[in-house]
Each structure stands twice: as structure tokens, then as C-alpha cells.
Amino acid sequence: MNATERQLPVIAIVGPTGSGKSDLAIELALALGGECINADSMQFYRGMDIGTAKVSTDEMRGIPHHLLDIMGVREEASVAVFQQQARDLFDEISSRGKYPILVGGSGLYVRAALDVLEFPETDASVRARLEGELKERGRGVLLSRLKEVDPESASRVKDDRRLVRALEVHEVTGRPFSSFMPQREYVRPTVQVGLNGDRAQLHERLHARVVKMAERGLLKEVEELEPVGLREGKTASKALGYAQFLKVLDSERGLLPESENYTVEQAIDDTTVATRQFARRQITWFNADPRVNWLDWNDPEKLEKAIDLTKSFTPVE
Known part of the structure; x- marks a missing residue:
């Protein structure tokens, strides 16, 4: 890593959906x-533009994304693959004397890019055998077997998929799955800026956003x-909005019972509820990280404050 790379921290803009992360970035x-650098897992997908609020070329204002x-x-996104892609971009952008700015609300992807986080190996044959044993026995x-080899993971697993995965990891690596849990330790100098605000206002913003998505043609996109x-x-x-508007298509094609007629208006309402629930989970996730510097999205000085936070992480020569 050269001197230029050492001087420039990664900036991560985090927070709930609808809080203005892309604009601030x-x-x-x-x-x-x-x-x-995008850290919204649904914006990886080509064609999923309206429903993910993906920034347009005009909105990028010449900034590479x-x-x-x-x-x-x-395709199915991989956190491990994303981790390597993001870190390669950190190095590449820094080498050009630019700040890498990670922006998105997919919490695990943000952690994977920023923190010391090791992904254990997988073995499809071992997993298949364990799944068969689960079904049979x-x-x-x-x-009980997991409690013997990894009691910490055994106390945490909530579903069969995680149970099988924990046993697979132990069998393949010889280490307990719990030993792979992430640490709050940055892999390189980083400043995290979180955007949040009044909860009632967030709910209003999210509803208005879904309505706008529908008006812009989300059904046609789906x-x-x-x-x-x-x-x-x-x-x-299963992406927010896409599952609901697929159901609208089914209803319009007569594929649902008449008693389950499903309209665009219902899809808007259901998507709004699901998005609010998702935003609440995002706030809980990022609030758990004491390193996030929170700013109010309504603060007229939030850009200046974010700049000050960033410069405070830059070593003085």
C-alpha cells in the first residue's frame, strides 16, 4: 500500500432506506x-432500477459508481465475493488519489467490506449429507452434535439451514462456526457516517417513495x-416491491382466486409496510455499531459535518 492509499480513509455512508445516503455520497x-461503491445488495441486479431507487446517470453527476x-x-449474491470486489476497489480508487465511498444499507455487506471478517469454506457434498441426515433423523x-463441538453456535441457531451450516463449517475447517464471527475491527482506516431522522417522517418518506416508484412504472419493470x-x-x-408487484401481475392474469384479487394500491400498501419494517431492522443493525457517526438527514450542515469527520480520520503529514 503506497503513501496515498494510507492517507485516504474509506468513507461509508450507512443508515435506513430512504434516508438520502446516495445523495450525500x-x-x-x-x-x-x-x-x-454500491453496498445495496439489490442494486447489484441489472434491470432492477425503479424498485431499488438506483441512481440514474444524471443523478451521478459525473461521479463513477x-x-x-x-x-x-x-443469480444469487455472495457476501464473500462482494468483500473481495469492494476491497479491490478501495485499493484501486485510493491509488488514484480519490476517496472510496461505500454507500448502502445492506448491513452484512457493509461489515464484510469494512471489518475483519473471514468466510469459512463450503463443501456441497458435506452439506447434502447433513441435510439428508436432518431429514432422516x-x-x-x-x-446435540453441534452442542458438543460448538456450544456457542448451538445456542444461537434459529433454523435448520444455520444448523446444517454450522456443522458443515466445523467438519470442513475443524473450527467452530462461532470462531468466524466478525470483529469490530476495520481492515483499513474508515469513517462511517450514518443518516437518520424522525421516525414518523421516515414513514412518510417511505410511503411517498413507493408511490413514486409505482408512478414511474415499477409494474412494467417487474x-x-x-x-x-x-x-x-x-x-x-423477494426484493421489496418486486414480490408484491409480481403478485399484481398474477392477479391481472387471473392466476389468483377471485377472493384474493390484488391491486396496485394493495401492492403499494404492502410494500410500504415491508419497507418500514426493513428500515427498522437497518436502524437496529447500524445502531449496534458504536463507530457510526450519526447525522440528521434534515441538517443543512450535514455535508460539512461529514467532510469534517472524514478529514479528522486523515493523518496529518
Whole structure:
């Protein structure tokens, strides 16, 4: 790592959906000289633009944006792959004398990029055998085995998928799954800036945002993504708004019972509720990290404050 890279910290803009993270990231990039790296897992997908509030070329204002539109909707995102991609970009952008600006609300992806976090190996054959054993012998047998080799993970697993994964990791690596838990330790100098505000106002913003998405043509976007595999995508098909508007298409095609007629208005309401719930989980996730510097999205001086926070992390020569 050269001197230029050491001088420039990574800036991470985090917080709930609808809080203005993308706008602040672009303003920071313009003010400081930076490039944005997407950390919203749903914005990886090509064609999922309206429903993910993906920034348009005009909105980017000439700022390079990385890791947008890198996957088809049938593909499944990998946190481990993202981690390497993001860290490579940190080095590449820093080497050009620019600030790497990570922006997004997918908490695990943010942690994977910023913190010491090791991903254990996988083995499909071991997993398949354990899944077969789970089906034949039941959860209790596997849970008892996990309690012997990794009691910490055994006390945490809430579902069968995680139970199998914990046993797989132990069998493949010889280490307990709990030993791979992330530490709050940055891999390189970083400043995290969080955006948040009044909860009632956030709810209003999220509802207005979903309404605007519908007006901009979310239903048409979903219909156009269907032939290229939106329904088959394990992740993409469950994205906020996309699952609900797929149901609208089913209703319009007469594929639902008449008693379950589902309209665009209902999809807007359900998407709003789901988005509010998601925002609440994001706030809980990022609030748990004491290193986040919170700013109010309504603060007229939030850009200046974010700049000051960033400069305070830059070593003085």
C-alpha cells in the first residue's frame, strides 16, 4: 500500500432506506474527490432500477459508481465475493488519489467490506449429507452434535439451514462456526457516517417513495424482468416491491382466486409496510455499531459535518 492509499480513509455512508445516503455520497465525492461503491445488495441486479431507487446517470453527476448492475436476476449474491470486489476497489480508487465511498444499507455487506471478517469454506457434498441426515433423523440429533463441538453456535441457531451450516463449517475447517464471527475491527482506516431522522417522517418518506416508484412504472419493470428470470431468482424475486408487484401481475392474469384479487394500491400498501419494517431492522443493525457517526438527514450542515469527520480520520503529514 503506497503513501496515498494510507492517507485516504474509506468513507461509508450507512443508515435506513430512504434516508438520502446516495445523495450525500455523491455530494461528498464532488466535494472531496471520490468514487462511490454500491453496498445495496439489490442494486447489484441489472434491470432492477425503479424498485431499488438506483441512481440514474444524471443523478451521478459525473461521479463513477461501482458494483451496480453486475448480476442477472437469476443469480444469487455472495457476501464473500462482494468483500473481495469492494476491497479491490478501495485499493484501486485510493491509488488514484480519490476517496472510496461505500454507500448502502445492506448491513452484512457493509461489515464484510469494512471489518475483519473471514468466510469459512463450503463443501456441497458435506452439506447434502447433513441435510439428508436432518431429514432422516431430525433436528434434535444434529443440534446435540453441534452442542458438543460448538456450544456457542448451538445456542444461537434459529433454523435448520444455520444448523446444517454450522456443522458443515466445523467438519470442513475443524473450527467452530462461532470462531468466524466478525470483529469490530476495520481492515483499513474508515469513517462511517450514518443518516437518520424522525421516525414518523421516515414513514412518510417511505410511503411517498413507493408511490413514486409505482408512478414511474415499477409494474412494467417487474413485467419486463419476468422473462429473464425474476421469479426464479432466489434473492431478486423477494426484493421489496418486486414480490408484491409480481403478485399484481398474477392477479391481472387471473392466476389468483377471485377472493384474493390484488391491486396496485394493495401492492403499494404492502410494500410500504415491508419497507418500514426493513428500515427498522437497518436502524437496529447500524445502531449496534458504536463507530457510526450519526447525522440528521434534515441538517443543512450535514455535508460539512461529514467532510469534517472524514478529514479528522486523515493523518496529518
